[in-house]
Amino acid sequence: MTGNPLIRLADVTKVYHLESGDFTALDRVSLDIGEKDFVAIMGPSGSGKSTMLNLVGILDVPTSGTVQIAGKDVARMTGPERTRMRRDTIGFIFQKFYLIPLLSAYENVEYPLILKYKKRDTAGRAAAVLRSVGFDGALGSHRPSQLSGGQQQRVAIARALVNDPGILLCDEPTGNLDRKTGLQIMDILCELNEKGKTIIIVTHDPKISEYANRTIELEDGRIAS
Amino acid sequence: MRDIFLDLSARSVHLNLLRSVLASIGIVIGVVAISSMGMLGTNMQLEVKDQLSTGANTIVITPDTVRMGPPGSEPSSSSSSTDITKTVLAKIRIATGDSGTVIPVHRTNTQFTLGSVPGRASLYGLDPDDITKFLTIGNGTNIVGMNDALVGSTIASNFNLKLGSRIRIGSESTGQSVARIVGIIDARGMSSDNINTDNAIVVSDDWYVNQYGGKDEYPQVNVIVKDIDTISGVESAIDAKVNTNEKTPTVRISDASSRLSGISSSLSTMTTFILAIGGISLVVAAVSIFNVMMMSVNERVQEIGILLSIGTEAGEVRRMFLYEALILGLLGAVVGGAVSLVMGYSVVSAMIGTTAYYFLPASMAFIPEGMVVGMIVCLVSGLYPAWRASNLDPIEALRSE
Numbered sequence: 001m002t003g004n005p006l007i008r009l010a011d012v013t014k015v016y017h018l019e020s021g022d023f024t025a026l027d028r029v030s031l032d033i034g035e036k037d038f039v040a041i042m043g044p045s046g047s048g049k050s051t052m053l054n055l056v057g058i059l060d061v062p063t064s065g066t067v068q069i070a071g072k073d074v075a076r077m078t079g080p081e082r083t084r085m086r087r088d089t090i091g092f093i094f095q096k097f098y099l100i101p102l103l104s105a106y107e108n109v110e111y112p113l114i115l116k117y118k119k120r121d122t123a124g125r126a127a128a129v130l131r132s133v134g135f136d137g138a139l140g141s142h143r144p145s146q147l148s149g150g151q152q153q154r155v156a157i158a159r160a161l162v163n164d165p166g167i168l169l170c171d172e173p174t175g176n177l178d179r180k181t182g183l184q185i186m187d188i189l190c191e192l193n194e195k196g197k198t199i200i201i202v203t204h205d206p207k208i209s210e211y212a213n214r215t216i217e218l219e220d221g222r223i224a225s
Numbered sequence: 226m227r228d229i230f231l232d233l234s235a236r237s238v239h240l241n242l243l244r245s246v247l248a249s250i251g252i253v254i255g256v257v258a259i260s261s262m263g264m265l266g267t268n269m270q271l272e273v274k275d276q277l278s279t280g281a282n283t284i285v286i287t288p289d290t291v292r293m294g295p296p297g298s299e300p301s302s303s304s305s306s307t308d309i310t311k312t313v314l315a316k317i318r319i320a321t322g323d324s325g326t327v328i329p330v331h332r333t334n335t336q337f338t339l340g341s342v343p344g345r346a347s348l349y350g351l352d353p354d355d356i357t358k359f360l361t362i363g364n365g366t367n368i369v370g371m372n373d374a375l376v377g378s379t380i381a382s383n384f385n386l387k388l389g390s391r392i393r394i395g396s397e398s399t400g401q402s403v404a405r406i407v408g409i410i411d412a413r414g415m416s417s418d419n420i421n422t423d424n425a426i427v428v429s430d431d432w433y434v435n436q437y438g439g440k441d442e443y444p445q446v447n448v449i450v451k452d453i454d455t456i457s458g459v460e461s462a463i464d465a466k467v468n469t470n471e472k473t474p475t476v477r478i479s480d481a482s483s484r485l486s487g488i489s490s491s492l493s494t495m496t497t498f499i500l501a502i503g504g505i506s507l508v509v510a511a512v513s514i515f516n517v518m519m520m521s522v523n524e525r526v527q528e529i530g531i532l533l534s535i536g537t538e539a540g541e542v543r544r545m546f547l548y549e550a551l552i553l554g555l556l557g558a559v560v561g562g563a564v565s566l567v568m569g570y571s572v573v574s575a576m577i578g579t580t581a582y583y584f585l586p587a588s589m590a591f592i593p594e595g596m597v598v599g600m601i602v603c604l605v606s607g608l609y610p611a612w613r614a615s616n617l618d619p620i621e622a623l624r625s626e
Contacts, residue, residue, distance in 0.1 A: 059534055059620050080538060087536025098531045098623065102236040107229075114229045115536050159535070 012065035043218035091160030150181035251510030252557025258503030260565035260595030266496025276414035350433025365408030530622025550607025
């Protein structure tokens with residue numbers, strides 16, 4: 001860990017109650033992630049990687065144990081407080097990009113700014129962030145369906161960055177991209193880490209995990225190494 | 226600044242334009258139905274009120290036939306036991322004094338024959354001196370001779386009656402008498418003095434008594450007051466003088482206002498009923514809007530998951546879907562309002578025969594009212610879909626394809 005603990009999981013268990021029976025996705029996991037860390041979470045399918053990312057991203061709450069983000073216990077936060085923390089402190093980058101199909105590339109990046117400041121971006125922040133991730137400004141008015149995978153992921157990264165969050169959560173961010181574009185995206189993430197962002201990346205790809213300064217192996221819901 | 230959620234809603238409607246337009250057609254039909262039906266009912270009320278305002282200064286006195294007849298029996302206008310007697314008439318004259326004019330009325334329904342053409346009409350027997358106090362003879366003169374008669378405008382038109390025409394009044398079995406038409410009474414419509422002459426023959430009281438009997442017995446007595454402000458005072462005086470026994474009153478006393486309120490109440494009930502029929506189409510429209518909104522939510526589950534996961538508040542997601550419902554409602558309401566203006570005019574013109582009251586505020590008000598109701602229906606239909614969208618689990622929503 002290269003800084004103070006920004007994220008703390010203490011004895012976290014997550015059990016899903018399925019029709020086929022209870023499934024323990026995470027089993028008494030404890031973990032500290034500091035500021036400016038670049039952490040890769042690896043493991044086979046069903047090992048609990050996405051569950052851990054969802055808990056850190058405050059999209060879910062643990063069955064037992066505590067998850068703290070920036071010193072705040074997620075379980076004690078109200079719904080609107082969690083929403084605000086997701087909006088202001090955490091940026092999400094997904095394998096499938098998950099851009100809003102009805103909005104243009106530019107509007108997708110502007111959207112989190114509108115959520116936060118309740119007004120349109122007149123300062124050019126969205127356009128500046130789009131440029132910073134290497135997105136061609138001429139494509140700003142294009143809908144996501146009119147963009148290539150690499151361009152869509154750049155828009156998704158810009159959207160995650162536009163509110164200047166401290167934490168970036170990346171779920172297989174290169175999974176839908178060709179090798180070359182994937183490496184370009186990883187270069188962008190490394191640059192962001194160097195600028196102070198805490199990055200947690202879930203991946204199956206050992207080559208991708210090499211970019212991280214710390215790798216956590218999960219197996220059957222437990223930390224194997 | 227345009228609201229981003231309004232933008233998203235408008236784009237969603239635009240993306241599914243055909244579906245949205247089809248759903249809005251339900252609202253169009255609903256708005257047209259309640260606006261047109263409401264305007265029809267109101268125009269009907271205004272027309273009737275206007276007609277009844279003729280004779281607004283007239284008190285109508287009729288026998289309390291319920292008391293006089295045996296239980297369950299129909300009162301008969303020709304039965305002496307149910308008529309206002311000479312004694313009662315004298316009391317009415319005393320009670321009225323100089324405040325008005327008392328007009329005893331003989332009335333029945335009769336057959337008549339013009340040449341070989343038979344017909345039916347109301348027959349009134351009036352003192353010729355009273356006739357011009359409340360009837361206007363537009364063509365011809367008042368009754369002078371014993372066999373003179375006046376006819377209403379409708380009957381004159383339908384039977385092509387002219388001044389000097391002779392008609393045989395009465396049936397062959399009860400005996401017929403010939404009368405000569407000397408005047409045609411101007412159209413009065415449905416008058417509140419309960420003397421509807423448009424489809425009637427008016428003869429002198431002497432002629433009537435000779436033909437039908439009933440001397441000094443009247444099924445109706447009207448009192449035309451000089452000053453309309455004194456009408457309730459005159460009514461009270463007559464009531465006090467004639468209906469000495471409160472439990473068994475001799476006569477019923479009414480005036481235009483009480484008759485108007487009775488008829489208005491009936492028409493109002495009818496208007497409510499036809500509005501309710503129009504309302505049924507809005508219920509169908511509501512189901513259609515609900516269905517479209519649920520489809521929109523189900524198709525956009527992943528998008529809702531994205532919105533929620535990147536920090537959109539549940540209330541903002543709710544707002545987005547309510548905007549969508551409102552856009553559908555606005556679309557339907559605006560088109561429905563415009564169609565109502567034309568459709569309502571046609572319906573009122575066809576059903577009532579006049580559009581004189583159509584553009585009055587009381588009638589026109591149904592268009593904005595119908596539009597507002599249509600939009601409220603849309604908003605209510607969108608409540609559950611919007612609530613459902615805002616309560617989706619973002620993780621589950623993101624996983625959906």
